[in-house]
Amino acid sequence: MAAHLHLGSLHIKDESTRLGLGSFKALGGVFAVLRVVLEEAGERLGRTVRPEELMSPEVRAVAREVTVCCATDGNYGRAVAAGARFTGCGAVIFIHATVSAKRTQAIEQLGARIQRVEGSYQSAVTAATLEAEKNLWKLVSDTSWAGYERIPRFVSQGYTAILQEVIAELPGTPSHVFVQAGVGGFASAVAAHFASVYGGGRPKIIVVEPSRAACIYESVRAGHPVALPCDEPTIMAMLNCQRPSLVAWRVLSRIADVFMIVEDEDAIQAMRLLARPRGEDLPVVAGESGGAGLAGLFKAHGNRALRESLALGVDSTVLLFNTEGAIDPDSYRHIVGASPDAVLRGMRARAEHAVARA
Numbered sequence: 001m002a003a004h005l006h007l008g009s010l011h012i013k014d015e016s017t018r019l020g021l022g023s024f025k026a027l028g029g030v031f032a033v034l035r036v037v038l039e040e041a042g043e044r045l046g047r048t049v050r051p052e053e054l055m056s057p058e059v060r061a062v063a064r065e066v067t068v069c070c071a072t073d074g075n076y077g078r079a080v081a082a083g084a085r086f087t088g089c090g091a092v093i094f095i096h097a098t099v100s101a102k103r104t105q106a107i108e109q110l111g112a113r114i115q116r117v118e119g120s121y122q123s124a125v126t127a128a129t130l131e132a133e134k135n136l137w138k139l140v141s142d143t144s145w146a147g148y149e150r151i152p153r154f155v156s157q158g159y160t161a162i163l164q165e166v167i168a169e170l171p172g173t174p175s176h177v178f179v180q181a182g183v184g185g186f187a188s189a190v191a192a193h194f195a196s197v198y199g200g201g202r203p204k205i206i207v208v209e210p211s212r213a214a215c216i217y218e219s220v221r222a223g224h225p226v227a228l229p230c231d232e233p234t235i236m237a238m239l240n241c242q243r244p245s246l247v248a249w250r251v252l253s254r255i256a257d258v259f260m261i262v263e264d265e266d267a268i269q270a271m272r273l274l275a276r277p278r279g280e281d282l283p284v285v286a287g288e289s290g291g292a293g294l295a296g297l298f299k300a301h302g303n304r305a306l307r308e309s310l311a312l313g314v315d316s317t318v319l320l321f322n323t324e325g326a327i328d329p330d331s332y333r334h335i336v337g338a339s340p341d342a343v344l345r346g347m348r349a350r351a352e353h354a355v356a357r358a
């Protein structure tokens, strides 16, 4: 693919199997719940509680009295539910009308209670916030707003494990990172981490959003965070957010270099190409939101002015993230024309072939 696009190299960090939970969100949601339980135990026991005590009867007894809650499009709720199950606390996950049955089941299977809310993701955020207050639950949200910033920061800190892995695995510093955004939590973790590690030599950060839910793009145009109306949802369901996270906005508006939008059709093409890549590239199973970074790269590459302003070329080392796998296998099969298992079998076969040739 790099040769086809006349790039030096192209790398994709594949989060499709992270912790068996299907998306990078696993790291943020689980980490935030662990932090919240540790804090609660610290307060109730009147001392500092260390992570290695999470499984101790004393801390488990505290956790049993805690209920965490959050709003989700699917993946984040699954991560919070997994964190709750791991620590032994309760979880109530707020989902909006269009969250698919498969994504909902994936959360329920972890023992969380589902609360369905009329309206959009933003309505689920409001409902989770109000219910948390009423029931004294711990709101463990990945999006933030004025007066609620501490816990979403834990979530973004959790994501930095991915970036440490990337830095350890890549042969050098990437020159460009195309990263998809919903409320911007992940993109801001990428931007902040690379800025702190690489300083002035950091990669260019290009934030990619669906045109139907471009809340960060529109906020940049307005010069301040804006809330979008709820229009027709994008198939990039995990990016279908109407309002940027405040913490993410602060980071991205200062650090990110380019903000761009892609169409649903671009995301579909990216999923298909990742499933059936060119030449000897290995296939990647990417859900609807997972291939959005690649869709952004294609769009930037196809636009001469943007390609030149980004200096995308034979010296570039481009980094992408496949942020999710085929969480909804029926939808994946419908879009890609092959099951996730068939794509994985193709991956194994190609990998074996490459090893045999070597």
Ligand SMILES: Cc1ncc(COP(=O)(O)O)c(C=O)c1O
Pocket (backbone or CB within 6 Å): 023, 025, 073, 075, 076, 142, 180, 181, 182, 183, 184, 185, 186, 187, 238, 239, 289, 290, 323, 324
């Ligand atoms: C698969 C996937 N990609 C990207 C994102 C965007 O992350 P954020 O909302 O932190 O911008 C999400 C969020 O849920 C997601 O699930």
